[in-house]
Amino acid sequence: MLQRSSSVKHIHITNAAISSVIQLGDSKIINGLNRAIAVQREKQLFIGDEEDFSKYPIFQRPIIFPQDKEDVMITSFHQNPMIHVNTINVIAFSSSSILHVGNTQAINMEARIKHIRQLLPKKT
Structure with a gap:
């Protein structure tokens, strides 16, 4: 892998979150993984087992x-x-x-998010 020096005069990042990487300079391997279950509810009703990743096939499917x-x-x-x-x-x-500013030999980044909307039944 070619090696170089990286020079950044000014960097301003307001928000970096959830398995994000800020890499200045060379790296050999970068692996990022984010798995999340996002539940949006019309009314606060907590069932209690939404966080079980094994219930949702999206988290087991091979890439x-x-x-x-x-x-x-x-x-x-x-x-x-x-x-x-x-x-x-x-x-x-x-x-x-x-x-990333620099050289990298291998990068693997994965994000899997299951979005669930729980809406109240419509009144007829």
């Missing part, structure tokens, strides 16, 4: 990655092995996201 179909040959020449960044402004990022 199918696309197959690499062709080899890519790259030749590059880096006269100055520096990555220069003047300013980065981020309002917010979340749920297994990454802000």
